[in-house]
Amino acid sequence: MILCDIGNTHLHFYNGSRVWKNSPNALDTSKLKGDLYYISVSPKNEELLIKAYHPCYNIASLLHLESAYEGLGVDRKAACLGLGLKSGVVIDAGSAISVDVMDQGVHVGGVLLPGFGAYQQAYKSISKVLDHPINVRVSLDHLPKNTAHALSFGALKSVLLVLTEIIGDQKAYFTGGDGKFLASFFPQAIYNELLVFEGMQHAIAQELENLKS
Amino acid sequence: MILCDIGNTHLHFYNGSRVWKNSPNALDTSKLKGDLYYISVSPKNEELLIKAYHPCYNIASLLHLESAYEGLGVDRKAACLGLGLKSGVVIDAGSAISVDVMDQGVHVGGVLLPGFGAYQQAYKSISKVLDHPINVRVSLDHLPKNTAHALSFGALKSVLLVLTEIIGDQKAYFTGGDGKFLASFFPQAIYNELLVFEGMQHAIAQELENLKS
Numbered sequence: 001m002i003l004c005d006i007g008n009t010h011l012h013f014y015n016g017s018r019v020w021k022n023s024p025n026a027l028d029t030s031k032l033k034g035d036l037y038y039i040s041v042s043p044k045n046e047e048l049l050i051k052a053y054h055p056c057y058n059i060a061s062l063l064h065l066e067s068a069y070e071g072l073g074v075d076r077k078a079a080c081l082g083l084g085l086k087s088g089v090v091i092d093a094g095s096a097i098s099v100d101v102m103d104q105g106v107h108v109g110g111v112l113l114p115g116f117g118a119y120q121q122a123y124k125s126i127s128k129v130l131d132h133p134i135n136v137r138v139s140l141d142h143l144p145k146n147t148a149h150a151l152s153f154g155a156l157k158s159v160l161l162v163l164t165e166i167i168g169d170q171k172a173y174f175t176g177g178d179g180k181f182l183a184s185f186f187p188q189a190i191y192n193e194l195l196v197f198e199g200m201q202h203a204i205a206q207e208l209e210n211l212k213s
Numbered sequence: 214m215i216l217c218d219i220g221n222t223h224l225h226f227y228n229g230s231r232v233w234k235n236s237p238n239a240l241d242t243s244k245l246k247g248d249l250y251y252i253s254v255s256p257k258n259e260e261l262l263i264k265a266y267h268p269c270y271n272i273a274s275l276l277h278l279e280s281a282y283e284g285l286g287v288d289r290k291a292a293c294l295g296l297g298l299k300s301g302v303v304i305d306a307g308s309a310i311s312v313d314v315m316d317q318g319v320h321v322g323g324v325l326l327p328g329f330g331a332y333q334q335a336y337k338s339i340s341k342v343l344d345h346p347i348n349v350r351v352s353l354d355h356l357p358k359n360t361a362h363a364l365s366f367g368a369l370k371s372v373l374l375v376l377t378e379i380i381g382d383q384k385a386y387f388t389g390g391d392g393k394f395l396a397s398f399f400p401q402a403i404y405n406e407l408l409v410f411e412g413m414q415h416a417i418a419q420e421l422e423n424l425k426s
Contacts, residue, residue, distance in 0.1 A: 068358050
C-alpha cells in the first residue's frame with residue numbers, strides 16, 4: 001500500500017518505510033506498487049497522478065475531524081488527525097504555512113501564512129527590485145543593512161512571531177518542507193515528517209474498524 | 214511648486230496644501246502648475262509622468278541620508294529625512310511596508326514586509342482557493358474558522374507583530390496608504406501623510422542653503 005499527499009507544488013509518497021516527493025510534471029511511477037490511497041488539494045495534480053498510475057483511491061471522505069472551521073483543507077485535516085487525541089499546535093510548512101490548534105482531537109481554529117516561496121512572490125509582485133530569494137538563515141540579531149536581508153528578515157520574523165504567539169506554551173508539531181527548520185526555533189517542538197500520512201493511516205484504520213462492526 | 218512621489222502603483226502629488234494621488238495610466242495633469250520636483254522608485258511610471266508634464270526635475274541626488282544600508286529606496290530615504298533630527302521608527306505602508314529605524318538623523322537599518330495587496334498576491338500564487346482580498350478589519354481576538362479569515366488574520370497579525378517588536382518603546386511615524394490604519398494599533402504612533410514630502414522639502418531647502426553659502 002502506498003499513501004500519497006498531493007499538494008500544490010509536489011506530490012509526497014509514503015510506502016510505510018520511506019517518504020519521497022515528485023514534481024507533478026515529472027512523476028516517476030517506477031516505485032509505485034499495489035493500491036495507492038491519496039488526498040489532494042490540487043485537482044490538476046490529482047488528474048496527473050490518476051493518468052500516470054492506477055489503482056488510485058481518494059480517501060478524503062474517510063477523514064473525519066471535529067471542527068467548526070469551514071473549508072479546512074484535506075491536508076490540514078490529515079495533519080491534525082495525525083495527532084490522535086493529543087493537544088497542541090500543528091504547523092505544516094510548505095507552499096503555505098498552516099497553523100492549526102488541536103484540543104484533544106477537536107480542531108479549534110487555524111491561521112494561514114504564506115510559505116517562504118510565496119513571500120518571494122509577494123515581494124516580486126511589488127517591484128523587480130524586490131525580487132530576491134528568501135534566505136531563511138538571515139541573522140535576526142541585527143537590523144538589515146541591504147534589501148536582500150530586509151526582505152528575508154521580514155519574512156522569517158513574521159512567520160516566527162506569529163508561530164510564537166499562537167503556540168504559546170502548547171506543544172508544537174511541525175511537518176512539511178520547512179517544518180524541520182522552523183521547529184528548531186521552538187524548544188517544545190516535535191518535527192514529524194509523517195504527520196499527514198499518520199493522519200491518513202489513522203483514518204483508514206478507523207474505516208476498517210467501522211466496517212468490521 | 215508641486216512635489217511628486219512616484220511609487221509602484223500610484224503617483225502622489227503635493228502642492229503645499231493638498232495631497233492627491235493618480236494611477237500611472239490615468240494621469241490628470243490639470244492640477245499641475247509650475248515646476249514639479251519628484252522622486253521615483255518606478256522608472257516606468259517616471260517615464261509616464263515626464264511624457265505627460267514638464268518641467269519635471271528628479272531630486273533624488275539632493276537626498277542625503279547618513280546610513281550604512283546599501284540600496285535604500287529613495288522614497289524610504291525621503292520619509293526618514295522627514296523626521297529631521299528626531300529619533301524613532303518610520304513606517305511607510307504602501308505596496309510594500311518599509312520599517313526604518315532612525316537615531317538623531319542617522320538611519321540605523323530597516324526591514325521590508327509585503328503590503329496587504331502583496332499578501333493577497335502571495336496567497337493567490339499558492340492556490341486559487343487562497344485568492345481572497347485581505348480584510349484588515351478581521352478580528353484578532355479569536356482563532357479564524359474559515360479560509361478568508363485565516364488569510365487576513367495571518368497577514369495582519371504578521372505585520373503588527375513585526376512592527377511591535379521593532380518599534381518597542383520608540384516613537385513611531387506612520388505614512389502611506391495603510392499608515393493611518395496601522396498607526397491606530399500603537400499608542401505612541403504619529404500618522405503623517407506628508408512625511409515623504411516633508412523629507413523632499415527638507416532636502417530642497419538644504420540645497421538652497423548650500424547654494425547661498
